[in-house]
Structure formats: C-alpha cells, structure tokens
Amino acid sequence: MKILLALLLLVPGRIQAEEPLVRTGIDVLQERNFRDLKGKRFGLITNQTGVDAKGVLTARILAAATGAEMVALFAPEHGFKGLLESTSVASGRYLLPDGRDIPLYSLYGGTRAPTNKMLKGIDALVFDIQDIGTRFYTYATTMAYALEKAAELEIEFIVLDRPNPITGKKVEGPVLEIGDGLRSFISYFEIPTRHGLTIGEIARLHNFREKLGARLSVIPLKGWRRKMWFDDTGLPWVRPSPNMPNLASATLYPGIAGFEASNISVGRGTPIPFLWIGAPWMKASKIVRLVKKAKLKGVRFEAKTYTPTKSVFKGEKTHGIKMTITDRNVIKPFHIFTHLATALRDLHPDQFDIGSDRSSRLIGSKRFTAHYLSGSKAKEIIDLFENEAARFKAQREPFLLY
Structure with missing residues (x-):
C-alpha cells in the first residue's frame, strides 16, 4: 500500500485532471498578466464561447484585469449567452462582479457594427468568440x-485567437465570388466555404x-497544430450557437448548411442538426441509394424519420437522411451537399x-447555381471548384500563424 501511495504521488496526472494541450488567446493573455491591455479602456466583443481553459468567461476575467478597464460589451448573432434564434438581438446592460454596470451592445439586427457613440472613449476593442471554420458562420x-x-x-483591435475546430488543414468548396455581388453578412470574405x-x-x-x-494584434494560441480537431485540444466544447451541439x-x-436556403429541414429541432436533412415528401430510401453510388468517403447514409420540434416542418413527421461520420479526416462536406442536392433535384x-x-x-457562387439549374451532374459541379481551394491554400500562407 505504501509503495502504491508513493507511486501515485510521483504521477500527479493520475489523480488530477489533465491540463488542456492548447492554450487559447485568453489563456495566453492571462499568462502575460494582461500587459497588452495595460492603461487602456476597452470594449469586449464576446459571447458564451469566450471562456478560458477552465471554462471561466472572458468577460469576467477581463472585468477583473488590473491596470485596465472594461467599459463596454458587444454581442454577436444569438446574443451574449448564445441562446437566441431571432433575427435581431436587443442591447442592454451587464452587471460586472465588482458591481459596475456597463452597456451590452448588440451587433446583430439593425446595427451590425459598433457605432461612433458606442466607441466613444474606448482605446481598444478585444474580440473573443469561437468560430467554426465555415465562411457563412456570421461571427x-x-x-x-x-x-x-x-x-x-484608429482604435486598437486585439483578437484572442481560438482553434479552427474542424482543423486548419482542410480547405474545400467555392471561393466567394465577390465580383458577382454575392457579398453579404452571411458571406463576407473571398475565401472557400471551408477555409x-x-x-x-x-x-x-x-x-x-x-x-x-x-492597429491589429492577435494573441496567438499555444500548442495548437493545424491537423488538430477541436477534441484534440483538451479544451471544453461550448455550444457556439443554439443548433451547433457538438x-x-x-x-x-x-x-449541409447549404440547404438552409432551400425548402427542406437541416435538422433544427432534431437531436442531430446538420447531420440529417428531411421533408415530409422526401423519398429518403431512394435518395440514399442514389448517393451511395457516389461512394463518398468518410460518411454513411441511412433513411431516418424525425418530427422536428422547431423551425422547418415543426411538428410534422418528416422523412429524411441521416449522415454518420465514419472517418472525419477524409470526409468532404461540400461533396456531400452537392451529391444530395443533385439527387433531390x-x-x-x-x-x-x-x-x-x-x-x-x-x-x-452563381456558377454553382447555374450549373445546378442546368442539370449538371454532381461531379461536374464539384470539379468547377477543386482548383480554387488549392489556389487559396497557397494564397493564405502569408497570414498563417501556426
């Protein structure tokens, strides 16, 4: 028994929780003793995903930062707590742990960028929100x-960096065709759908x-490698939006989010959003047989019926297709979307x-839509964009931090 106790003392990892492999920007900022914010009055753009490795909100951490003063909060789509699904989010007030009451401004709805009035007296803006690696995710x-x-x-802008949860190596899908007037809040950057x-x-x-x-600075991650998936990092998964559970x-x-513009369900109100699509009229078994012929890697298709509790087809028995990931390292979501879309067509x-x-x-891409409407096969559409992704991988090199 004494020998066993001695061994346990020599191997603390056996009795203590392991430290995350990756440190996010807020963790690194704390390690620096907040020196990047010293002497500054700053605003923080964040939501429920802004947490350190222990799960403590960035807003609470920075409110207590010595030598700096947080004077305003700003929240994106879905609000500060990430629970809202409405088309606008109201502004309000936020009570800090020290008893101070500061404004909490919404950046979703009628106002999507901070105004001069909101930024009056602010020396720096800090951004800490978890993205999910897809161009049309609005954060x-x-x-x-x-x-x-x-x-x-001329206000300083500081990004507290976070991992790309679906790796930093995979690039896929059309690069946004800005010249065709497609730039909008949901697609703002001339980058592929998976960047x-x-x-x-x-x-x-x-x-x-x-x-x-x-005046941009990025507080970088520590320990992150481009091949890492989020669950390789050791960091806590915080649902980034109401329909992104895992x-x-x-x-x-x-x-699959490419179907958001269509008249079918993408699984909102089911246990598996974005892992299932459906409609009451869908001949799911026939579509499954069609897409199986494509022999798409890393995914298995099966017919599955759900009754969504919200959004499209709420309360209706809805026939659809469940997708199970079998190998995430070879899966190509844009290929899956294109094969499903042409099969439905x-x-x-x-x-x-x-x-x-x-x-x-x-x-x-208007080219995607034109070829889709003209009856092009899935592979013909996919081939249009394969070289674009490869070119972007070269173009992005000067901006990579890891």
Missing part, C-alpha cells in the same frame, strides 16, 4: 465589421486584403427548391 463577419470600424477610428483559418488569421487576411491599416454537427456544417423536380438567390449568396 467572423461581426469581427470584420468591428475591425473596419476600429481602423476608421481552414483561425479567427485571428481571418483578421490578418482581411486587414491586408481590404487595406484597412488597422463537433460532429460542425464537421458537416460547411456542406432529379428525384423531386416539382417539390425540392434549392432557393436559388439565397443559395448563391450562401454557397458564394
């Missing part, structure tokens, strides 16, 4: 709008491409509507 656009405003007012960048790297890329001249949903999101020509205009903005 990165919120960051870009704020970065542009900070550059205009393989961290939020800090997106900021660096945007600052350069738009010639903003912003890493599996985030993995297929760059493809061919099998349900009078019922399935891809939502051409909004779909073009979401996917980021």
